[in-house]
Amino acid sequence: MAAHLAGLYPELGRDRTLQTVLQQAVHQAGYRLDMLPERARGWKRIGARADSDCRTTSTLLGLHHRSFLMRFREHRVTIATGTTSSLNEASTAIAVWQSGVTPEHLLSACPFVYMGPLTEAPERGTKVETAWASYRQTPALHVDHFLIEAAYDQPQLRALFPFHSHRSLGFSRCTEFPHTHDVPVVTPVNGKYRVTWWRTRGPHDGPAGIGEADNPQDAVALVVAHLPPECGPAVVGTAEDLDRSDST
Template identity: 45%
Template sequence: MSRQPRQHIVRLYPEVGVAGSLRAAMQAELDRVGYTLTASLTNSPGWWDCATRVGDDRRHVTTVLGGEQRWFTMDFWERGVMMAHGSTADLVASAAAIGLWQTGSRLRELQAASSFVRFGELAEAYERGDPVETKWKIYRRTRAPHIDHDLIEAAYAQPRLRTLFPYTSHESLRLSRCTREPFTDDLPAIIPLSDGTYQIIGPRPRSPIGHANTPSEAVSLLIHHLPDNCGPAVDATAVELGNF
């Protein structure tokens, strides 16, 4: 016997209640419009009635239903990067946006047709093919508390590091030889410590390889432990590079 959607979903999304799940409702709408796309379940079993994914590892869209208000909340992905997001109360509009994205729409084309879609400058940089410089620029101008501005500036001042893709994890500065997630994990990283000093950790396993008192010293030590020919970062994932 098939399961019935939860009552709050039936109440907020009657078409999903009739179809039996968001996956089924989205598939019906995609079929009605004429898209040869398949709506699948996500990898979250508890979301069987309220979430769906359309696409493959190259491009896909995930859609999740709001629990308190009627919203189809969507994330648009391309090769490991969330390129855009948005929410609409209209199943037809959400299916139309999925169809556009999965048939190769560019960001501004998608937004022109689906005004609820939002994206940022980094996504457009990916689309242009130059996300490395844009990611450094975003970090250099941010004042977010988990970003050590002096460390970012010291790293950016080094030509070898400027060509690598920067990202942060638990306040540490990490660098990748590829620009898409999953990132490579074979380069040293720098962790700012609470006393204002820095710990440099090596790749795999992430064990300490040195300690520095200033951002410049930390960056110099990191560069000393870089492998040869580790840049510039390429448009790929770590999986595609065989590094995951």
């Protein structure tokens, strides 16, 4: 993996992190910003973020081709997203958004940034429904539509926020990133469907594997059987917000 990442991102080399690379880039561009490592476990090397009192810019590295995957949030709600292959464009976008400009100014200054139906959905309170509609309608080849429809047919899963990660279909109990990782994921593998826990689970959380199914309906049934206790509809916010509300 280290050699593969170094091939896509020469700036990263074999031992640097995205945090250090972006920190150097924003400073060289003259911006006074402190980059932080991504909070999600397992993404420390390939993720970074910039935080202020109400704004966050999160960046992740694409693993299959060179791409900086960016989310621009305000009050923990995703306002815009963007993908670029340019480190300079990524660092500029971080600085622009964290400076406090309007979303329209961000889009004007950084043409690769956009606001689509999913990023506009929080204001309408329809982000879960919009995410499902997006996956059901997308022509993207990496999305298994039989799996999407099987999951959508289950009311308990339809109430959760769906998201894709490296061909795996996940379900979150919150609408914003970072997502919750306590619901199993389904990965199509060689004509079958593998159901596992997230690889970011801790070493004391038990084995990652749950089972393998011959069809998406049986795979979805395995997910439903392993939902966490009192798993209700996805709430607006991040996994950290959910943890705080659960603790109180």
